[in-house]
């Protein structure tokens with residue numbers, strides 16, 4: 716138990732440090748080798764986002780240590796928690812791509828189903844903005 720609380724304390728400092736880090740690493744497309752804690756390479760667009768933004772605070776081990784078959788809902792909730800609670804610098808429209816990537820590469824979800832979820836999530840994000848053009 717003592718181990719966990721020390722780890723949490725350390726992570727709080729890590730989070731604090733992350734909040735002042737520029738997003739430069741993301742822009743430069745820095746990729747971490749998987750054996751050094753990087754994410755599983757994939758052609759899914761969420762891989763690039765995860766490699767840039769999810770490695771700011773902790774390695775991909777946090778993801779790979781989650782139960783296999785973790786649901787898209789679980790990944791979505793976790794990523795929202797990273798953004799809302801730990802202040803990961805994620806835009807809302809990046810989240811569906813990361814959910815798709817994690818669901819396929821770490822949750823064992825079918826690619827087509829994951830992509831359908833992605834499309835649905837992106838459409839839901841766009842809805843409020845398109846209200847301007849609707850009649851009501």
Ligand code: HEC
Pocket residue numbers: 722723726727729730733734765768769770771772773777778781793794796797801802803804805813
């Ligand atoms: C701003 C820092 C930060 C960023 C960026 C970040 N995380 Fe985290 N993450 C944390 C902290 C802090 C914890 C909690 C550690 C604990 O409680 O032991 C955590 C824990 C986790 C866990 C373990 C399960 C859980 O719910 O605690 C997963 C999975 C995870 N992060 C995935 C991600 C993914 C995917 C991304 C990119 C979308 C990401 N993280 C980006 C700070 C961050």
